[in-house]
Amino acid sequence: xxxxxxxxxxxxxxxxxxxxxxxxxxxxxxxxxxxxxxxxxxxxxxxxxxxxxxxxxxxxxxxxxxxxxxxxxxxxxxxxxxxxxxxxxxxxxxxxxxxxxxxxxxxxxxxxxxxxxxxxxxxxxxxxxxxxxxxxxxxxxxxxxxxxxxxxxxxxxxxxxxxxxxxxxxxxxxxxxxxxxxxxxxxxxxxxxxxxxxxxxxxxxxxxxxxxxxxxxxxxxxxxxxxxxxxxxxxxxxxxxxxxxxxxxxxxxxxxxxxxxxxxxxxxxxxxxxxxxxxxxxxxxxxxxxxxxxxxxxxxxxxxxxxxxxxxxxxxxxxxxxxxxxxxxxxxxxxxxxxxxxxxx
Numbered sequence: 001x002x003x004x005x006x007x008x009x010x011x012x013x014x015x016x017x018x019x020x021x022x023x024x025x026x027x028x029x030x031x032x033x034x035x036x037x038x039x040x041x042x043x044x045x046x047x048x049x050x051x052x053x054x055x056x057x058x059x060x061x062x063x064x065x066x067x068x069x070x071x072x073x074x075x076x077x078x079x080x081x082x083x084x085x086x087x088x089x090x091x092x093x094x095x096x097x098x099x100x101x102x103x104x105x106x107x108x109x110x111x112x113x114x115x116x117x118x119x120x121x122x123x124x125x126x127x128x129x130x131x132x133x134x135x136x137x138x139x140x141x142x143x144x145x146x147x148x149x150x151x152x153x154x155x156x157x158x159x160x161x162x163x164x165x166x167x168x169x170x171x172x173x174x175x176x177x178x179x180x181x182x183x184x185x186x187x188x189x190x191x192x193x194x195x196x197x198x199x200x201x202x203x204x205x206x207x208x209x210x211x212x213x214x215x216x217x218x219x220x221x222x223x224x225x226x227x228x229x230x231x232x233x234x235x236x237x238x239x240x241x242x243x244x245x246x247x248x249x250x251x252x253x254x255x256x257x258x259x260x261x262x263x264x265x266x267x268x269x270x271x272x273x274x275x276x277x278x279x280x281x282x283x284x285x286x287x288x289x290x291x292x293x294x295x296x297x298x299x300x301x302x303x304x305x306x307x308x309x310x311x312x313x314x315x316x317x318x319x320x321x322x323x324x325x326x327x328x329x330x331x332x333x334x335x336x337x338x339x340x341x342x343x344x345x
Contacts, residue, residue, distance in 0.1 A: 024196060026192050026197060030120070030201070031121070031203045032131075033125075034205075035124065035208075037245075038121040040098070041096055042096060042314065045312065055326050058329065069088045074108055075116075079100070086100065099245070102328070103333070118178055128219055131170045131174070144164065145160075175234055175235075185197060202243070204243065220273075224270065225273050225276055242282065243338055244270055244273060247267055267289075293313070299312075
């Protein structure tokens, strides 16, 4: 089975590469968010999961069976200070990966054009403040004054402008990353030198830093709507397909009253943005809780008792989806499948 899977993957990559070489444009997908878009899936754990019966078929196409991970010849990635052909290791650190891996393999296999993933992700960022879109405006003067008072306790010389600049700084950084990729992709990726840069979709995977604060969570639907509209305006792509990756930590809700649960209330606020009539047909939600690995979550409960056994399942905390390659690969794959659905409309 391993030999057959590798042969099929190799054939798909060859056909995709041939089609990509002949294409006139490169399909560009922008992946944005906080730490889980950065990517916390452990390569140490992946090393176990590519050979274990429970997960090996899922990952059979990623490696050659000799311990070497494959790189795509038709899918490229630019992530802050790193760039190259898509393979493992483009996560928060070089020994991790994020949703870009499953996403890139999924869209790369389906599209005739080459694919460029531009990832702009930063740990610990909120939509309410850090990614705040320009059209959302600033919070009230009263709130800004309170924040200035707190800031001046640590930085006596701080001004109101310093407080205001913190709002939307990650949004501005994200735009700078896309601008840099657009202006330099032909030098960064010589294989794409004769291809037109074509924005094809946007994936958003973020939420923890808004979920933990009720005020931020309550404003999420409105802020998300502003974010989508501003991204489309600033990138000059008014119909840009947009995916909201809904928080999935701890899996599907098992209680009786989701309105009483902090995470479930937040997830509802995330989904509500996609349901606005103005976004019909080109904004979608992917429910990532369906990819939660119950076996990994169970193993995490006793990870301190046997760290090496735990590493076969994950390598991080629940808020980082346990550092599970299985979870994060399936999440990225789902993003890719939904993006293909949106772009086919």
